Amino acid sequence: xxxxxxxxxxxxxxxxxxxxxxxxxxxxxxxxxxxxxxxxxxxxxxxxxxxxxxxxxxxxxxxxxxxxxxxxxxxxxxxxxxxxxxxxxxxxxxxxxxxxxxxxxxxxxxxxxxxxxxxxxxxxxxxxxxxxxxxxxxxxxxxxxxxxxxxxxxxxxxxxxxxxxxxxxxxxxxxxxxxxxxxxxxxxxxxxxxxxxxxxxxxxxxxxxxxxxxxxxxxxxxxxxxxxxxxxxxxxxxxxxxxxxxxxxxxxxxxxxxxxxxxxxxxxxxxxxxxxxxxxxx
Amino acid sequence: xxxxxxxxxxxxxxxxxxxxxxxxxxxxxxxxxxxxxxxxxxxxxxxxxxxxxxxxxxxxxxxxxxxxxxxxxxxxxxxxxxxxxxxxxxxxxxxxxxxxxxxxxxxxxxxxxxxxxxxxxxxxxxxxxxxxxxxxxxxxxxxxxxxxxxxxxxxxxxxxxxxxxxxxxxxxxxxxxxxxxxxxxxxxxxxxxxxxxxxxxxxxxxxxxxxxxxxxxxxxxxxxxxxxxxxxxxxxxxxxxxxxxxxxxxxxxxxxxxxxxxxxxxxxxxxxxxxxxxxxxxxxxxxxxxxxxxxxxxxxxxxxxxxxxx
Numbered sequence: 274x275x276x277x278x279x280x281x282x283x284x285x286x287x288x289x290x291x292x293x294x295x296x297x298x299x300x301x302x303x304x305x306x307x308x309x310x311x312x313x314x315x316x317x318x319x320x321x322x323x324x325x326x327x328x329x330x331x332x333x334x335x336x337x338x339x340x341x342x343x344x345x346x347x348x349x350x351x352x353x354x355x356x357x358x359x360x361x362x363x364x365x366x367x368x369x370x371x372x373x374x375x376x377x378x379x380x381x382x383x384x385x386x387x388x389x390x391x392x393x394x395x396x397x398x399x400x401x402x403x404x405x406x407x408x409x410x411x412x413x414x415x416x417x418x419x420x421x422x423x424x425x426x427x428x429x430x431x432x433x434x435x436x437x438x439x440x441x442x443x444x445x446x447x448x449x450x451x452x453x454x455x456x457x458x459x460x461x462x463x464x465x466x467x468x469x470x471x472x473x474x475x476x477x478x479x480x481x482x483x484x485x486x487x488x489x490x491x492x493x494x495x496x497x498x499x500x501x502x503x504x505x506x507x508x509x510x511x512x513x514x515x516x517x518x519x520x521x522x523x524x525x526x527x528x529x530x531x532x533x534x535x536x537x538x539x540x541x542x543x544x545x546x547x548x549x550x551x552x553x554x555x
Numbered sequence: 556x557x558x559x560x561x562x563x564x565x566x567x568x569x570x571x572x573x574x575x576x577x578x579x580x581x582x583x584x585x586x587x588x589x590x591x592x593x594x595x596x597x598x599x600x601x602x603x604x605x606x607x608x609x610x611x612x613x614x615x616x617x618x619x620x621x622x623x624x625x626x627x628x629x630x631x632x633x634x635x636x637x638x639x640x641x642x643x644x645x646x647x648x649x650x651x652x653x654x655x656x657x658x659x660x661x662x663x664x665x666x667x668x669x670x671x672x673x674x675x676x677x678x679x680x681x682x683x684x685x686x687x688x689x690x691x692x693x694x695x696x697x698x699x700x701x702x703x704x705x706x707x708x709x710x711x712x713x714x715x716x717x718x719x720x721x722x723x724x725x726x727x728x729x730x731x732x733x734x735x736x737x738x739x740x741x742x743x744x745x746x747x748x749x750x751x752x753x754x755x756x757x758x759x760x761x762x763x764x765x766x767x768x769x770x771x772x773x774x775x776x777x778x779x780x781x782x783x784x785x786x787x788x789x790x791x792x793x794x795x796x797x798x799x800x801x802x803x804x805x806x807x808x809x810x811x812x813x814x815x816x817x818x819x820x821x822x823x824x825x826x827x828x829x830x831x832x833x834x835x836x837x838x839x840x841x842x843x844x845x846x847x848x849x850x851x852x853x854x855x856x857x858x859x860x861x862x863x864x865x
Contacts, residue, residue: 286669290669293662293665293676300679303695303698304694306705307690307691307694321702321703323708367590369589369590370587373583374587377580378583379579379583379584381584388594388599392594395602396799396847398799399602400598400601400604400605402601402604402833402836402840403600404601405827407601409615423597426594428598456586457582457585460586484687485685485689487689487802487806488801488802503687504690522697525690525693526687526691529687530690530691537685541678542674544681545748548681548684
């Protein structure tokens with residue numbers, strides 16, 4: 274049970290592996306059933322047959338129904354647009370701010386940093402009501418802007434980049450100043466290119482959070498909007514179309530779960546490193 | 556060079572330094588300006604506004620509003636719906652936090668305890684963190700379905716009658732808590748993995764020299780004390796994450812049956828965005844914010860203590 278005791282024989286290691294495998298299987302059950310049911314015809318689902326492999330496959334029926342009735346591609350695209358939009362703004366705002374807070378001397382720096390720490394205390398759900406009222410009044414509800422704007426600022430990103438840049442050697446910046454670079458070009462030509470590890474870690478965190486977010490899209494997009502993100506799309510399909518058609522419902526669930534899960538499985542190591550790095554203070 | 560040149564050179568250098576200082580300050584403000592503007596517009600002003608709205612009777616679409624002092628908060632205390640909601644949220648936090656913190660630690664130890672299958676098991680238990688929770692909730696709805704769900708089918712094969720998991724007021728919060736633990740355990744596991752790798756290996760060797768042999772006593776003498784700060788941190792953020800439970804309630808139960816699964820954020824959402832009672836909804840938000848802030852401050856205080864006296 275302790276790191277370091279690694280060189281055990283396979284036999285001695287078996288109990289550990291058995292327990293982990295059993296728990297792992299239990300953990301994967303929702304996925305296994307989700308995919309299994311998405312392949313079954315309705316009568317088999319309702320017959321409560323406990324076999325994971327369908328007697329007759331209803332792939333085209335279930336998935337076909339989803340593709341016919343739900344603009345699933347559109348939802349996935351919306352998710353990608355919103356996540357990308359949010360990330361671009363978060364990086365564009367937080368990278369320079371993090372650099373300034375870490376490396377530049379100016380009056381007010383401590384105050385600004387105090388506001389960053391204060392911002393870390395406020396969950397994203399808190400400003401929702403005033404933002405909704407303001408967006409309703411300016412008429413930008415039901416637009417991409419409404420989905421993206423509230424998340425453009427991430428105090429967490431500023432905090433993280435500040436910590437990261439503090440560890441960066443001053444000599445690098447001094448040398449650039451000697452070469453006559455202005456602060457602006459220092460940021461974009463020296464600082465940002467060196468910030469990739471931190472930026473990647475943050476990007477992972479940001480995309481996971483916003484791809485899976487339901488709260489704000491539910492508020493900012495109303496009706497059967499063209500702008501639904503994947504999470505909203507599943508909700509619409511559940512309440513308005515599918516009802517008890519578990520086959521189709523699971524097909525929709527599978528299709529919206531796949532993109533991020535696939536991305537995770539492909540870039541797993543980096544993913545977990547990223548969460549470890551940024552998760553501290555999430 | 557004359558004697559006079561030196562002071563003037565110094566003065567020049569000082570002026571130069573001053574110029575750089577001012578240039579640096581201007582650059583700093585320019586670099587932080589976009590972030591400051593977004594922060595003020597999207598976070599600071601709305602947060603102050605939500606506190607202000609909590610003291611009014613504002614309803615969306617209403618022409619006027621008036622300050623009603625603490626009336627919203629008084630109503631919250633009287634409102635059985637809110638009291639249930641608060642109690643349910645507390646229940647959810649109280650069940651999911653210890654389960655997913657201890658579970659996350661146990662998984663991290665079990666995975667780090669040997670060389671085999673590390674990457675594989677990490678991935679398996681982490682999967683829920685990256686999964687679309689709304690979609691997974693749908694899968695859970697099927698799993699826990701009273702008649703066709705595999706969970707009750709399994710119980711039936713042992714001759715047990717399973718409950719109507721999500722459909723009965725007695726079991727609904729337990730069922731949501733199970734899903735909550737499933738969702739959070741992998742995140743905690745990864746944080747503990749990070750904490751474990753930070754423990755220097757030679758401490759275990761030193762403990763062994765001192766006669767600490769069994770893995771059980773090695774855990775209590777070395778691992779556990781050194782994981783202290785990590786554990787405290789994981790504990791706090793898990794509580795805060797649990798406090799924010801919304802997706803699974805919105806997808807699976809909508810607060811039902813009979814308000815048995817109303818939780819803070821869901822009540823805030825329905826009051827504000829279904830009934831448009833913004834003032835009342837804002838008051839719920841303020842309660843939510845207050846709980847989060849208290850938890851965060853508690854953690855900071857405890858960590859400070861540890862650093863100073865621990």
